Amino acid sequence: MRFLFGQANISQFLNDKRSRWTVFYLLTMTVASVVVAFLFNWIIGLILLVLGIVALAMIFTQWQSLANREQEYADDLTYDVHQSQEEALLDMPIGIIILNQRNVVKWINPYLAHYFKDQLLVGEPLATADKELAKIVKNHGDDHEPQVVKWRGRQFQFLYQERLHCIYLMDVTQYEEISQRYLDERLFLGNIFLDNYIELTQGMNDSDVSNLHNYVTSELSNWADRNHMLIKVIDEDNYLIMGHQSTLRKLEEKKFKILDKIRENTSKMNSPVTLSIGIAYGQVNLGRLADTAQRNLDLALGRGGDQVVVRQENQQARFYGGKTNPMEKRTRVRARIISHAFSELMNQSDQIFVVGHAKPDMDSMGACLGIRRIAEMNNQECWVVLDQEKVHSDIARLVQQFKNYQSIDKHVITPEEALEKATDKSLLVMVDHSKVSISMAPKLYERLKNRTVIIDHHRRGEEFPENPLLVYIEPYASSTCELITEMFEYQPREGAALNRLEATTMLTGIEIDTKNFKQNSGTRTFDAASYLRSAGADNRMIQQFMKENVNNFMQRNHLIANTSFINDKMALCVGEEDQTYDPVTAAQAADMLLQVEGIEASFVITKQASGDVRISARSIGDYNVQVVMEKLGGGGHLNNAATQITDRTVEQVKDQLLSVITPQKATEEENKE
Secondary structure (H helix, E strand, O other): OOOOOOHHHHHOOOHHHHHHHHHHHHHHHHHHOOOOOOHHHHHHHHHHHHHHHHHHHHHHHHHHHHHHHHHHHHHHHHHHHHHHHHHHHOOOOEEEEEOOOOOOEEOOHHHHHHHHHHOOOOOOOOHHHHHHHHHHHHOOOOOOOOEEEOOOOOEEEEEEEEEEEEEEEEHHHEEEEEHHHHHOOEEEEEEEEEOOHHHOOOOHHHHHHHHHHHHHHHHHHHHHOOOOOOEEEEEEEEEEEEEEEHHHHHHOOOOOOOOHHHHHHHHHHOOOOEEEEEEEOOOOOHHHHHHHHHHHHHHHHHOOOEEEEEEEEEOEEOOOOOOOOOOOOOOOOHHHHHHHHHHHHHHHHOOOOEEEEEOOOOOHHHHHHHHHHHHHHHOOOOEOOOOOOOOOHHHHHHHHHHHOHHHHHOOOOOOOHHHOOOOOOOOOEEEEOOHHHHEEEEEHHHHOOOOOOEOOOOOOOOOOOOOOOOOEEOOOOOHHOOOHHHHHHOOOOOOOOOHHHHHHHHHHHHHHHHOOOOOOOHHHHHHHHHHHHHHHOEEEEHHHHHHHHHHHHHHHHOOOOOOEEEEOOOHHHHHHHOOOOOOHHHHHHHHHHHHOOOEEEEEEEEEEOOEEEEEEEEEEEOHHHHHHHHHHHOEEEEOOEEEEEEEOHHHHHHHHHHHHHEEEHHHHHHOEE
C-alpha cells in the first residue's frame, strides 16, 4: 500500500488535470455508494467498501505500469536521439570544424577530415592548417547568411558561427554546376543594323551592291557559326542573332572585334560599313527580350553607331566599339519630317517651354532662341527657361543684348516661373542635352515629362527620358544650332524670320562647337552657317560674345603651364584644390592642349565654384574620351566629353581618372593590335 500511495506516485498521477478529475469522480461515486449501502445494510456496505478499495488499488497499479512504460519509452527515445546526433556529426555530408577563441582547431568531423587526407589538425592554428580556409573565414566570418565559396577546387556553402567558433562546409558543387549550366544556356537576343548601308549603296550599281551585301552577310554568318549562334537576315541592312549567355560572355571578352573586321575590310573596298548591335539577355519572356534588344540598338544608334550595347532589362548597359567618329548620314527628308512633326506638336499645345542644359553655352542658348522663333512662326507662345544667376560671362553678355529685343526679353523666365505657368497641355523642348540630371529645369521636366521633345547633337547616353513625344538626336551634326537651322526651311513663310541677335547667337554656337569650323564640320554645317549669315548674323557681335576677360585668360594659361603627361600621347592638367575655375576656361585649356604636337587626348581637372570637381576631356579622335567620362558619370562625344563629380577632392578625382584611363588605354592598344 505504501508503494501504491507513495507521495511520488500520487503526485505523478495527479499531475495530469484529466487524471485528477477522473480520480475525484471515482472517489465521490465510491464514497456515495458505500454510504448509501451502509444506510440500507451494513453487510452490503462492507462489501462495497472492500470492492472500492480493491478497484482503487488496481487503478493505481495500472497507472504505475503505464508511467513506467512511458518513462522507458522516453529514455529509449532520448538515447536514440543522442546516438543519431553523434552518428550524424560523424557521418553526415557536412564538414564541421570547431575552433577555440584563438582560432586553433579543437575538433574536425570525419567527413571534412578526408579533404585533409587524414592530416592531424587538432591543436593546429587554422591559418597554419589551411591558409585558404582561414582567408574564407576572415572574408565571410561576419556574414549572417550562408555563402557559396570555392575551396580545394570545389564549391561549398559556407557558414561560420562566431558564438560557437564553428565552421560549417557543405559541398554544393553539383548544384552550382547545374545552376551555372542553366545560366549559361539562357538565351540572348540581338539586332544587328548596318549603319550606313543605304547611303553607301545609293550610288552603286547592282553588282557592287550585291557583292557588298554578300560579303557582310558571309562574314556575319561565319562569325555566328564560330560562336555557335543563330543568325537570320531580316532586311538588307538588318539581322537577328540568337545564342546562349555563355557565348555572349566570350564575345564581350573579345570586345566584339567583328565590328573592326567588317569596317576595315569594307574600307579596302572603298565602302566602309559600320555595324550597330543591340543585345538583351536575362529575360525568359521572349517578347520583352526583343523589346529590350531593340531599345539597346536604338541606344547604340543614338550614340553614333559603330558600337555594341549589351544590357539586361533595368540594368546598366555595357558599351563596346564606338572608336570611330560617326559619319554624316542624316538626310533633308528626316529634317523635313521632324520639322513638320514638331510643328504639329506645337499646334496641339497651349504654350511651349524650351530649356537647355545647366551652365548653358552658346549652342544651348542659340538653340533655345531658334526654337522660340520657330514657335513664333507657328503663332505659338514660347518661353525660354534660364537661370541668369548661373551663366558664364559670354552668356551674361548675350542676356544684356536681350534688352534691345523686347520680344525675346519678355519671354525669358526662370525655372520657378516656368513651373508656375506650366499646364497639362504645355510642351517642353529639351535642347542640346538629353539627360534630365544636367537640365536647367529638372523640376519642369517632372511636371511635363509626358509632353517632352528632345533635340540634341550629343551621343545618346544610358540616362534618357521615358517616352518622349519626339526625339531628334543626330550625333553626326556639329551642333544643335545646325539641326534647328535646317528646320527653318520647312516653317511657315508668313511668320517673322530670324532677327539679327538670334542668327548671331546660333552662328556663334556653331562656331564654338566646331572650333571655328575646324572640327565636326560637314557640308550641312556650312549650309547652316550660310543661312544664318544671310539672316543677318554679325561677325563683330560674334567676336564680342567670344571674348574672355583677363582673369579667365590668365587662369587658362596657368592651367596649361601646370600640365603633366600620363604618357607620350596624353596630357593631364590638374588645378589647385583652393582655386576655382570657370568650366569654359577648363574646356578651352583642354582644347589648346590638343594643339601640341603628339598629344592625342587631354584631361583638365578643376574645382568649380559650386564645390564640384569637373573633368573636361578632349581627343583628336583616336582615343574615345566619351567612354572614359561615362565611367565617371558624365558623357559627350568620342572626342569631346566631360563630367562633374561631387564629394571628392581634386586629388581624389585625379586618382579616379587615372584608374579608368589605364585599362581604357590598354584596351585601345589591344584593339589596334
